[in-house]
Amino acid sequence: MGTDSVITHVVAALAVVIAASHALGAVAxxxxxxxxxxxxxxxxxLGPSLLGLLPGQVSELLFPKQIQPILTSLSQVALVFFLFAVGYELDLRLLRNQSAVTAVSVSGFVIPMAAGAAIVLLFPGGFASVNGGRPTGTTFVLYMAVALSITAVPVLASIIKDQGLMGSRPGTIAMASAGVIDVLSWPVLAVVLVGGEEGSVRAWAVKVALLLLYVLVMLFAVRPLLAWWMRRPGLAAARQVPLVVTVALASAWATNALGLHVIFGALLAGVVMPRLADGSPDARLLRPLQDLGGLLLPVFFAISGTAVVLGGLHSSDLLILAVICVAAVVSKVAAGSLSARGARQPWRDSLLIGVLLNTRGLTELIVLNVGLQAGIIGPRLYALLVVMALLTTAATGPLIRLLRRPADLPPDLHTDARPDGGALVPDVRPGADAAALPSSGAGTASGQ
Incomplete structure (x- = not known):
């Protein structure tokens, strides 16, 4: 296939992917x-599970193998911009003096991790079979633990907004806790990837040392330089955005070169990016990357979806799917509910918090794709975990409507709008107890 033909196929594939993604997203x-x-x-x-079943090899005609590397590259670029925005919006000040958020986030992270590890240890043969005979040792156990611990902050924010919980006590605590859970999950996933690579202990130690050195350079060299550059008088946002894009892509390249996924560098770049005087992200810098990432994210969904081969599943895999779903739902809902109740939240609010933390989505898909690319999980287990992510996310809205009463809705949503007029952010300032802040808003509402 010549260059012109490749370009033609890429353009056509992008048109189909973006159109189908936004159309079915609107239906959802x-x-x-x-x-x-x-x-x-x-x-x-668009993958082999449906389009591939049609006569005439329509799927291969639309997505020939020659353009797969290009689409995969575009999907990774979309993840870089998305994770940079996630890192830039993270506000660790939410943990200060927040007893409810601390309890819910720690429980919502540790208990699902324990459940993920436990199901592998209880059913080693079943997981070995569904994972194509891949090793089910320490690396795999830790990976499954992380996979069950994830809560998708962007999807959660969208659900909170759609369900009228923005500004409510459960919505505020769940959003803040989900952000902390993600902060805890990414480093563990990084350790899993580093530990899963073959090599001597010395080579592993060298790689860990280089990663720690890179983090220190980003925190104590790159961050001050960025702060100095962005404080220059008369510097327009139009000149700052290219620098931000460069830093995000360069950091993603660095972590990928060190043996990790590009998402870790992108996330770290967002974390070290200087903020405004009040601690909030600069909307003039954040919005362009959110828009660009959002435009390309359908390509990531297409790559993720086409890797799901439902026809390759066996009937025996349904038992493992049931085990995964039960462990994922019970551990998240129980952890969130009981810890919130322990922090003196009402029972109904506690159950809502547990249900909200059970939301997965884009963040879970990122973790699953990383595991698939690293060879930790195979196509069959990947498909089961994607189904789990869909089921747990889809169940959140109906469960909220079942638990919520009209009286639970806040009469006045005292939320602080972002400077760009976009999504609302939590008003959980240092020194204020989240349990006593029913007027706080939810976070970013990208709907992903």
Whole structure:
């Protein structure tokens, strides 16, 4: 296939992917679900599970093997911009003097991790079979632990907004806790990837040392330089955005070169990016990367969906799927609910918090793709985990409507709008107890 033919196929594939993704995303939202549900279904439909079943090899005609590396590269670039925005919006000040957030976030991270490790240890043969005979040792156990611990902050924010919980006590605590859970999950996933590589103990130690050195350079060299550059008088945002894009891409390249995924460098770049005087991210810098990442994310959903081969599943895999789903749901809901109740939240609010933390979505898909690319999980287990992510995310809205009463809605949503007029952010300032802040808003509402 010549260059012109490759370009033609890439352009056509992008048109189909973006159109199908946004169309099914809109359908999902009309059905009361986050758009990520429809967008992932679009990816699955465009893959071998549906389009590949049609006569005439339509799937191969639309997505020939020659353009797969290009689409994969575009999907990784989308993740770089998305994770940079996630890192830039993280506000660790939410942990200060927040007894409810601390209790819920720690429990919502540790207990699902323990559940993920436990199901592998209890059913080693079943997981070895569904994972194509891959090793089910320490690396795999830790990976499954991380996979069950994830809560998708962007999807959660969208659900909180759609369900009218923005500004409520459960919505505020769940959003803040989900952000902390993600902060805890990424380093553990990084350790899993480093530990899963073959090599001597010395080579592993050298890689860990280089990663720590890189983090220190980003914190104590790159961050001050960025702060100095961005404080220069008369520096327009139009000149700052290219620098931000460069830093995000360069950091992603660095972590990938060190043996980790590009997402870790992108996330770290967002964390070290200087903020405004009040501690909030600069919307003039954040919005362009959010828009660019959002435009390209359908390609990531397409790549994720086409990797799901439902026809390759065995009937015996349904038992493992049931085990995964039960462990994922019970551990998240129980951890969030009981810890919130222990922090003196009402029972109904505690149950809502537990249900909200059970939301997965785009963040879970990122973790699953990393595991698939690293060879930790195979196609069959990947498909089961994607189904788990879809089911747990889709169940959140109906469960909220079942638990919530009209009286639970805040009469006045005293939320602070971002400077760009976009999504609302939590008003959980240092020194204020989240349990006593029913007027706090939810975070970013990208709908992913």
């Amino acid at each position: 939202r009309r059905l009361g679900q986050p758009s990520v549900i429809g967008q992932l279904f679009a990816g699955i439909a």
